[in-house]
Each structure stands twice: as C-alpha cells, then as structure tokens.
Amino acid sequence: MSLPDSLNHHREGLTTSHHDWTMLQAKKLVEGQKPVQIDANTSIENACEILHMSGISCAPVYDASRKQYVGMFDYGDLMTYVLLALKKMDVPLEDQSMEMRDLIHKSRQHQQVPVKLASDLSGKDPFCAVLAETRLGAIVNDFGSGIHRVAVMNSNGELAGVLSQSSVLDFLMRHLSEFSHLQPVMQKTLPELGLVNSNVLSVNGDAQVLEALMAMSSNNVTSVAVLDDQGVLIGNISMADIQYIMKDLKASWLWLSCFQFVSKVRQSRGVETGEDQYPILDVNATATFGYALAKLQATKVHRLWVVNDNGLVAGVVSLTDVFKILSAHTDS
Amino acid sequence: MVLDLDRCIESLFKRQLLAESVIKEICERTKELLMNESNVVHINAPVTVVGDIHGQFYDLLEIFKIGGYCPDTNYLFLGDYVDRGLYSVETMSILTCLKLRYPDRVQLVRGNHESRAVTQTYGFYTECMKKYGSPQVWHYFTDLFDYLTLSVVIDNMIFCVHGGLSPSIHTIDQIKVMDRFKEIPHEGPMADLVWSDPDPGREEFAVSPRGAGYTFGSLVVEKFLHENGMDHILRAHQLCMEGFQVLFDDQLSTVWSAPNYCYRCGNLASILEVGVDGERHFNVFEAAPENERPSAAEVQRAAMFANGIPTGLFSGVGSNGAMTSSPAAGNGNGNGASSFLTTAGMDPTQDAIHYFL
Numbered sequence: 245m246s247l248p249d250s251l252n253h254h255r256e257g258l259t260t261s262h263h264d265w266t267m268l269q270a271k272k273l274v275e276g277q278k279p280v281q282i283d284a285n286t287s288i289e290n291a292c293e294i295l296h297m298s299g300i301s302c303a304p305v306y307d308a309s310r311k312q313y314v315g316m317f318d319y320g321d322l323m324t325y326v327l328l329a330l331k332k333m334d335v336p337l338e339d340q341s342m343e344m345r346d347l348i349h350k351s352r353q354h355q356q357v358p359v360k361l362a363s364d365l366s367g368k369d370p371f372c373a374v375l376a377e378t379r380l381g382a383i384v385n386d387f388g389s390g391i392h393r394v395a396v397m398n399s400n401g402e403l404a405g406v407l408s409q410s411s412v413l414d415f416l417m418r419h420l421s422e423f424s425h426l427q428p429v430m431q432k433t434l435p436e437l438g439l440v441n442s443n444v445l446s447v448n449g450d451a452q453v454l455e456a457l458m459a460m461s462s463n464n465v466t467s468v469a470v471l472d473d474q475g476v477l478i479g480n481i482s483m484a485d486i487q488y489i490m491k492d493l494k495a496s497w498l499w500l501s502c503f504q505f506v507s508k509v510r511q512s513r514g515v516e517t518g519e520d521q522y523p524i525l526d527v528n529a530t531a532t533f534g535y536a537l538a539k540l541q542a543t544k545v546h547r548l549w550v551v552n553d554n555g556l557v558a559g560v561v562s563l564t565d566v567f568k569i570l571s572a573h574t575d576s
Numbered sequence: 577m578v579l580d581l582d583r584c585i586e587s588l589f590k591r592q593l594l595a596e597s598v599i600k601e602i603c604e605r606t607k608e609l610l611m612n613e614s615n616v617v618h619i620n621a622p623v624t625v626v627g628d629i630h631g632q633f634y635d636l637l638e639i640f641k642i643g644g645y646c647p648d649t650n651y652l653f654l655g656d657y658v659d660r661g662l663y664s665v666e667t668m669s670i671l672t673c674l675k676l677r678y679p680d681r682v683q684l685v686r687g688n689h690e691s692r693a694v695t696q697t698y699g700f701y702t703e704c705m706k707k708y709g710s711p712q713v714w715h716y717f718t719d720l721f722d723y724l725t726l727s728v729v730i731d732n733m734i735f736c737v738h739g740g741l742s743p744s745i746h747t748i749d750q751i752k753v754m755d756r757f758k759e760i761p762h763e764g765p766m767a768d769l770v771w772s773d774p775d776p777g778r779e780e781f782a783v784s785p786r787g788a789g790y791t792f793g794s795l796v797v798e799k800f801l802h803e804n805g806m807d808h809i810l811r812a813h814q815l816c817m818e819g820f821q822v823l824f825d826d827q828l829s830t831v832w833s834a835p836n837y838c839y840r841c842g843n844l845a846s847i848l849e850v851g852v853d854g855e856r857h858f859n860v861f862e863a864a865p866e867n868e869r870p871s872a873a874e875v876q877r878a879a880m881f882a883n884g885i886p887t888g889l890f891s892g893v894g895s896n897g898a899m900t901s902s903p904a905a906g907n908g909n910g911n912g913a914s915s916f917l918t919t920a921g922m923d924p925t926q927d928a929i930h931y932f933l
Contacts, residue, residue, distance in 0.1 A: 478693075478696070479697070506697065507696075507697045507698070507699075507702075510697050510698065511660065511697075511698060511699070514660075514698070515660075515837070515838050515840070515841065518814065518815030518837070518841070519773070519785075519786060519814055519815065520688070520689070520694070520698065520786070521785075521786045521787050522694075522762070522771070522786055522787035522788040523693050523694060523696075523697040523698075524693070524762075524787075525787045526762070528762075528763065535783075538782075538783040539783050539787070541783070542782065542783040542784060542785045543783075543785055543786075543787050544785065
C-alpha cells in the first residue's frame with residue numbers, strides 16, 4: 245500500500261521552505277539516478293536494444309580507452325544513420341566529420357558500426373553537460389530553446405545523471421502544489437498561449453515510412469502527424485518509433501505505409517505493457533495548459549497534437565513549447 | 577431474408593465464416609434489439625462474466641466448455657471481442673448470433689476496442705478485409721458496436737463495465753441519460769467508462785497513461801459504491817497474468833479471458849461465476865489444448881501479425897549484404913557479421929506486404 249501524496253513529498257527530502265523551483269539545483273533532481281550509459285564500441289544494433297530495454301530515448305556514450313564521454317546516442321542519430329546507410333540522405337564530403345566518413349564506409353562494407361561513430365551524428369541535440377550546481381531555471385531555459393536533455397556532471401567529471409525534458413516535467417507536475425508561481429499559467433488555455441497555430445508537418449497515411457523519416461530529418465522535427473484523405477489525424481510517427489524498426493531487425497517496416505507502421509508500433513507496445521493505448525495522442529484546442537501537461541506527463545510522450553472538434557490538426561504542444569512558456573513565465 | 581440462427585451458430589462453432597449478406601442481416605436485427613436496451617442493463621444472478629477475448633476464438637470455445645453452453649448458462653461479456661487475435665470475425669459473428677438467439681441470456685457490453693479508430697489500428701479492419709475482400713463486414717460490425725450497452729448491474733449490487741469510472745459520473749442515473757449511439761468520443765464520460773483503469777496506489781482520479789480515460793483510486797471506488805448502494809465493481813480491460821485481479825479490499829475485480837494473450841504472453845485467463853447468493857468464483861483456465869489450436873502456419877502468421885515479418889523470410893537472399901533474418905546479427909563484435917541494412921535498394925517487403933494483407 246502506498247502512502248498519501250503529502251507524505252511522499254517529505255520522503256523525497258525536498259526543502260519545502262522554498263517555493264521557487266527555478267533555484268533548485270540539478271543535482272537534487274538526479275539524486276538516486278543510476279544513469280544508463282553505452283560503451284563506445286557497442287554496435288548500433290545493441291545500443292538500440294539498450295535504449296529500448298531501459299525505456300529511454302538517449303544515453304551518453306563513454307569511451308573507456310580515452311576515459312571520456314564522446315557524445316550522446318539517441319533516436320535522431322539512429323535515424324540519420326539509417327538514412328545515410330540507405331543513401332536517402334546526402335551530406336557533402338566537406339561537411340562530413342571523420343566519424344561520419346568512417347560510419348558511411350563501414351556500412352557500405354556491411355560491417356558492424358560501433359556506436360561511437362553514430363553519437364551526435366544528427367548534429368542536433370548534441371552532448372550537453374551542466375555542472376551539478378546548475379539551477380533548474382537555467383536548465384528550463386535551455387529546454388525552451390530546443391535542447392532535449394542535459395548530462396549532469398559532478399566536479400570530478402563523473403556523470404551524476406541525465407535530466408531530460410520529460411523527467412523535469414514529471415518532477416514539476418508531481419510537486420505542482422508547492423510551486424504556486426506555476427499555477428496561474430496552468431489555467432490558461434492553449435489558444436491563449438499561442439499553441440494553436442497549425443504549422444504542423446504531416447504525411448498521408450498511404451505514404452511510405454521512409455518518406456516520413458526523410459521529411460522529419462530535412463524539416464528538423466522529431467515527429468510527423470499521419471492524416472487520412474480528409475485531413476483527420478489518424479496517428480503519429482515520432483523518431484522514437486524507429487526503435488521498433490531496429491528491434492528484431494524489422495528493417496523492412498521502412499517500406500510500409502505510414503498507417504500500417506503506426507498500427508504495428510501500437511500493437512507491439514500494447515503487448516509489452518498488456519494495455520493498449522488510444523491510437524491518437526492529442527488534446528482538444530480548448531483545453532488548458534495544465535491539462536495538456538498532465539496528459540504529457542501521464543502518457544510520457546514528447547508532444548501532443550492539438551485537434552479541433554472535427555479531428556483536424558490545429559497545432560502541436562511539444563515539450564520544447566512547454567518549457568519555452570514556463571521559461572517566459574518565470575522571467576515576468 | 578429467412579435466417580436460421582441455429583444453423584449459423586452451428587457453422588460458426590466449426591469456424592466457418594458467414595456470408596456477407598448474412599452478417600448484414602444479423603447486425604441489422606441485433607441493432608433493433610439493442611436499441612431498446614438501457615445504457616445500464618439490470619440482470620440477475622446466476623451469471624458467468626467474461627472479460628477481454630480479443631479474437632481468440634479457440635479460447636472462447638474453451639470458455640463455453642468450462643462455463644457451459646448458451647442458453648444453459650447466462651453470460652455477460654464485458655467487451656473487447658475483436659483485435660489482436662486471429663479470429664475476431666468469427667468471435668464477433670458467434671457472439672452476435674448468440675445474442676440474437678438468446679437475448680435474455682447473453683449480455684454484450686461495449687469495450688474500448690468496439691470502435692472504428694481502434695479497430696483500424698489493432699487488426700480487426702485488416703482481418704475483415706482479408707477474410708471478405710472488402711470493408712463491408714467491418715462497417716456492419718462497427719455500426720453494430722454503436723448500439724452495445726455501456727454497463728450492466730447484477731442483482732443491484734455489482735456494477736459491471738469494460739474499463740472503469742469517470743470523474744463526470746457519480747450515479748447510475750447519469751449513465752442512463754447519456755446518448756451512447758455513436759462512435760466512442762476521445763474524451764468525456766462515455767470514453768472514460770471504456771478506457772479507465774483502477775490504480776491501487778492512488779485515492780483520486782488522474783489522467784491516464786493510455787491517452788484516454790482516467791486512473792481512479794480507493795476513495796473514488798468507495799464513494800461510487802456508497803452513492804449507488806452497491807458493493808462491487810467488476811471490469812476487464814487490463815491483462816492479468818493470473819487471469820484476474822482483486823483490488824481495494826475486494827471492492828473491485830478485473831476479469832481477463834484471453835489466455836496466452838497474442839499467443840505469446842503466457843498468462844492465465846478466467847471467467848467469473850456469480851451465484852444467486854452473490855458469491856463470486858473465478859474459474860481460471862489456460863489456453864485451449866494443442867489439438868484444437870490454430871495450425872502452426874496460423875501461429876506463425878499471428879507472430880508475423882505482431883512482428884511484421886516471419887523469421888526466415890529473408891534467409892537465402894543474395895550474398896551482397898542483403899538483410900539477415902538472424903537476431904544474432906546485431907551481436908557485438910562478430911567478424912564480418914553484416915549490418916542489418918541493405919544498400920542494394922531492393923525491396924524485399926513486397927512479399928511481406930502480400931502476406932500481411
């Protein structure tokens with residue numbers, strides 16, 4: 245039997261005397277974390293398995309021979325690797341790093357590629373380290389500018405933990421009753437906060453998955469809305485779904501239609517948890533910010549599509565949007 | 577059209593599909609029947625309650641063997657008849673026929689899978705297309721789903737629903753006045769009844785990780801039972817390894833009736849027998865015995881259904897670095913083990929898509 249929520253707060257050792265969440269230090273939030281890291285020589289396939297089994301979308305890559313972290317490996321890097329290997333992405337020779345050249349060479353030779361060549365491959369969301377004393381306010385600011393996670397380092401260079409947008413959101417929501425400054429913004433509606441803007445990358449359900457991945461990559465977004473012929477939202481493909489392609493070598497899924505792919509991903513996930521999820525993770529355009537955050541926290545996704553009453557997509561609320569708003573509200 | 581329901585039921589027990597025109601007729605007639613049912617149907621014990629079946633037809637036959645055949649046994653089915661299993665069409669067909677044949681002995685409650693959006697994602701639509709060559713049968717059944725009741729009360733004491741409770745619903749009367757004859761909405765009380773889950777770690781409602789409905793805790797359960805003068809909530813919707821689960825000091829039970837879910841979870845299943853004195857007994861059972869299971873080919877297709885490609889589809893494909901089907905290919909530092917991606921630009925999925933559809 246679990247304790248009521250109020251007792252849980254005390255057990256977490258949070259000093260409740262100070263309600264300004266922006267002043268909390270990063271080390272407090274990563275206390276007790278056993279961060280997952282991947283050895284630099286692990287194959288990409290095994291690195292994906294590690295991410296999948298740990299239920300995370302990113303991990304630091306550690307090179308024991310150089311005794312240092314060489315980058316982060318996430319699904320964005322995996323996607324870039326897949327597109328490069330399939331020659332669906334062209335990076336001019338002069339823009340290729342040594343690691344990228346080596347990776348391309350190895351994959352052309354059909355050799356195993358060690359994850360150290362793929363870390364930070366996408367060029368987006370590179371390894372970003374912060375000291376353990378860094379204040380949460382600064383981290384939230386970073387999150388609002390598009391950084392998805394930071395590696396929290398102790399002064400001796402050891403990894404204390406990883407703070408992701410998801411984990412910080414979860415923390416703020418669990419302690420919401422203590423952070424009175426946050427409560428007014430929770431009551432605002434999505435349109436009031438400018439989150440209904442229909443600038444959303446979408447793809448038709450019949451398009452190939454590979455096309456969707458290419459579109460995500462070239463448009464620099466982490467997910468794409470899947471629509472039917474009437475423009476109604478029927479599903480979503482995000483970079484994290486690429487883990488299902490790597491698992492058990494289902495590479496051929498790249499050539500399925502987006503709708504078939506969405507279906508397969510959902511079916512796989514539901515068996516693992518014994519609970520099926522609603523096919524579409526969305527929020528109504530009239531909902532409050534607080535409700536959207538509660539749903540983001542509960543479903544653990546990185547964005548919710550905003551839909552109107554007809555099921556047509558009217559916008560998106562991503563974790564980056566959330567932190568941009570929270571950051572703006574703390575400044576005022 | 578002259579309909580011989582007994583003949584239909586007999587054929588279905590032998591897993592023979594009914595003609596499209598027959599499906600149309602039975603759906604039309606069942607809708608007329610269901611139209612007169614309240615959103616809260618009151619019945620009396622004895623009754624045997626069945627949880628999620630998910631197209632596992634052979635396990636449904638097992639349920640009749642263990643629990644007794646209609647009309648000798650009264651049945652209450654709590655939804656999720658379709659999706660995931662290989663025989664959603666046969667399962668739904670036989671249950672519809674049984675309801676039509678013995679309307680007072682069979683109750684069918686709507687589950688979250690009895691919905692157009694969900695059945696397009698989780699397999700029922702695809703199965704209809706495969707078995708009938710057109711989406712008509714899927715349309716007939718999904719239109720029928722709009723008529724299924726939302727809840728049942730046994731002996732005024734046990735509230736039965738597919739998912740769980742809703743923050744918008746405090747009394748049974750509120751359920752009675754809802755308009756249920758439509759596709760399940762994304763949000764609102766109707767969605768909550770079919771999507772919600774109990775959370776023994778909580779006291780109140782919280783947003784559900786499923787993306788629809790809520791999780792609800794002990795205080796919510798106590799309040800609902802007290803306000804409505806009942807002593808138990810019975811629902812399905814969540815996989816139980818032991819076939820059932822009892823929570824909140826025996827105020828709520830989950831019954832799950834699909835053993836070895838998706839033909840690979842290895843779980844037990846159960847049916848709940850409610851006696852005239854209110855006794856509740858979970859009759860636990862395993863997946864149907866070997867000789868009545870789907871053939872090896874069908875199980876392989878089921879695995880493919882879940883995984884995409886049968887293993888071995890690509891073994892023997894050309895030597896220039898084509899995809900390997902062996903999971904060992906991803907292993908660490910094997911010499912010369914090929915990368916799983918082919919750069920030859922060929923599309924080996926054509927065969928796979930042919931199988932899948």
